[in-house]
Amino acid sequence: MNTRKNITASFLMLSIACALTLILGSCNSQKKTDKDFLTGIDISSDDIRQHISILSSDEFEGRMPFSTGEEKTVAYLEEQFREMGLQPGNKDSFLQAVPLVEIDAQPTSDLVIEASDETLNLSYRNEFVALTRRVTDQIDVNDSELVFCGFGIVAPEYNWNDYEGIDMRGKTAVVLVNDPGFGSEDSTFFKGNTMTYYGRWTYKYEEAARQGAEGVIIVHNTAPAGYPWGVVRSSWTGKALYLQPDDDNMSRCAFEGWIDIRSAQKIFKMAGIQNYLGIARQQSFKPVPLGMSASLSINVAHKFATSQNVIAKLEGSEYPDEYVIYTAHWDHIGINEAVDGDSIYNGALDNASGVGVMLEIANAFAQLEQKPERSVIFLAVTAEEQGLLGSAYYAEHPIYPLDKTVANINMDGIWFLGPMKDVTVVGYGQSELDEYVEAVAKTQNRYIIPDPQPEKGYFFRSDHFNFAKVGVPALYASGESEQAEQGKEWTKNKNAEWTQKHYHQPSDEYQPGEWNFEGMVLDAELLFNVGYQLANERNFPEWKSGSEFKAVREAYMP
CATH class of the missing domain: 3.50.30.30 (Glucose Oxidase; domain 1)
Structure with a gap:
């Protein structure tokens, strides 16, 4: 982990604060400066690249739960969180045991x-x-x-x-x-x-x-x-x-x-x-x-065995019993049927990329001189590829009370195609988190759009869904529809090509020299700032009218 410069306590420009205040219809006493958040946080493309390169290497054997690959992955994540100076997220442990049957x-x-x-x-x-x-x-x-x-x-x-x-x-x-x-x-x-x-x-x-x-x-x-x-x-x-x-x-x-x-x-x-x-x-x-x-x-x-969610905490300075939770699944599908002589399903995009971005966001929070008012949790979950099991177990056995959990921000498959003009929000229209994303995206000269392929049900296919099922407003957003230089059609074709040739295949590998990390940095900056806003206000974002999750949340909120 690179040595970091100290980062000042506030990152959002006054204009962002005003925009969010107008959009969300609430005022609060957050401490903000007019410092440009895009230059105020240290998101390193080199570190994201390093995380992805390590986690998706053959040495990690495709990160299948119950394997040597799990042992190496869990040890790596725990080591990274410790080096950042984050606290264990489950009392005195960085681990949450997830009992599974194979x-x-x-x-x-x-x-x-x-x-x-x-x-x-x-x-x-x-x-x-x-x-x-x-x-x-x-x-x-x-x-x-x-x-x-x-x-x-x-x-x-x-x-x-x-x-x-x-x-x-x-x-x-x-x-x-x-x-x-x-x-x-x-x-x-x-x-x-x-x-x-x-x-x-x-x-x-x-x-x-x-x-x-x-x-x-x-x-x-x-x-x-x-x-x-x-x-x-x-x-x-x-x-x-x-x-x-x-x-x-x-x-x-x-x-x-x-x-x-x-x-x-x-x-x-x-x-x-x-x-x-x-x-x-x-x-x-x-x-x-x-x-x-x-x-x-x-x-x-x-056989019965136990896998591990890995969880770290940055305790809030004023409201430590309220929580913003970032998630990314660390697992992939391990060693399986050989394709063109390769049997290791490395899972570089799916989901070493999401883990790498989450680790960078965690490090940015850890380097703050003044900690956020609410606690921020970083949860790397197991067995997503087996049916979202690690997040399902957390949702059924939450370490932090659901009525004190402000929101979930999930990262799964952050594109390596370079900077994107868009921010695609999967499940757009479900919750007020849309407005948080829009306000920050504008400062990056980006626009937000709903998922252009809603028929594929991506809102139900990653770990944010288990938070939504128990009522926690959940965000799943990243740039994926319009590459800044190549445009929409080129990006669409690249997405389709990757799905056809590499999704859940051994060829989902990190390719040095071919991956462009600028888009990952933009997404990391955006998701950091959405979480930073949530961690420094008194508002609890809500589900919008018509969302199937609204009644679930309202049933237990004060």
Whole structure:
């Protein structure tokens, strides 16, 4: 860690303070100067580069929980926080134990689909993937009746029930990815192309279990899923982690899986169903027995172990019992199936970049001569790639009271394409945090926009979502849509290329000489100053009218 110059107590220009006061409609007695915050904080691109280079190196083995890679990552993060002079965030410890179960579910057969006059054998990885959450030794599914259950959604507020009138016990649900609004060109139908939580695979698995289904299969389609089949293949095969269950997860389906779109089309053709998407979009939809069955065997090995969230604290000077929490997940998916001879999934962008930026923000706070009025927490969470597990555990077992937690600021995948003109706010319109971002972005001559790909459900795909679920206003924002020199179309193409070729692949590696860190520095400066504002005022930002999280927050706030 580089030696730092001391940094003065106040960073926001008076103009920013005035803008925020007008936008937020509140005045407070914060101590501010007119010093330009962009030159007042020491955000080092060299240090961000160093963090990313180290964390995404082969030595860290893809940072899979329960591995040597976890041990090295946790030790590195703890060492960095100690060197900054930050306090342990969990009493006298920098660690929060996260009890998990590791399940290695290996199908021992094809997924066999049988109709009265035809049999379809789907091959593992190429045409289907399947896991189980059950803590057992063997899963055997024999002749489970297949039922097309539309999008697998039960949503009373939309008067929608894809399981209406059917007993799913012993049956396997076949459901479509995303929700009915995607592609409908109707923003009032669900939320149009903006994915709701009903569109997430996590919800679909949960609902199928609530319905008592023996199995659930999601039909993959790249556009509504937001990622290609290769991501399913790499993410839903091999060992998987879950929070330790009380019931050995016997309340979950025996298996949870995906099939590729071509295999799904074969199944629908065998069943005599032509327009399955159109049928599923009808509000009058009822489950459709497909006249065929599924059989599958899975060998299961499991072990219980504990992973670690890493947490540090900068105690507030005046209101130490109120907290602003920064998060970034430290994990990736470890060593997995080899691609072009490389089996280490390094996770440089996802998410060594977010961790590197968070460490720089933490160091900037640590170097303040006058500490912020509220406490600032830096939380590096585990097992995000396994289903946001580290943040879920924190949200269920918060170290700091939720009614004293002001906001969460999350960093996951900070682009290396250089300076961006935009600040893309995923979940824009949800909370008053939008206005904080806008005020700081203006001082960087940047503009803010909503997520241009709301159909991909990014708001539900990183750790801020678990804070939102328990009512804490959560921010997920960075530059990603318009590179300052190359423009929007170039940036869009680069984003698409990276998703297709490198997302959850061994090729997500740090490339010296190719990565431009100027955009990361801009995002670090922006997110620092949003947090600094929150840490030096008496306001608690709120969810906006219409947010599904507003009632949750209001239920426990004074």
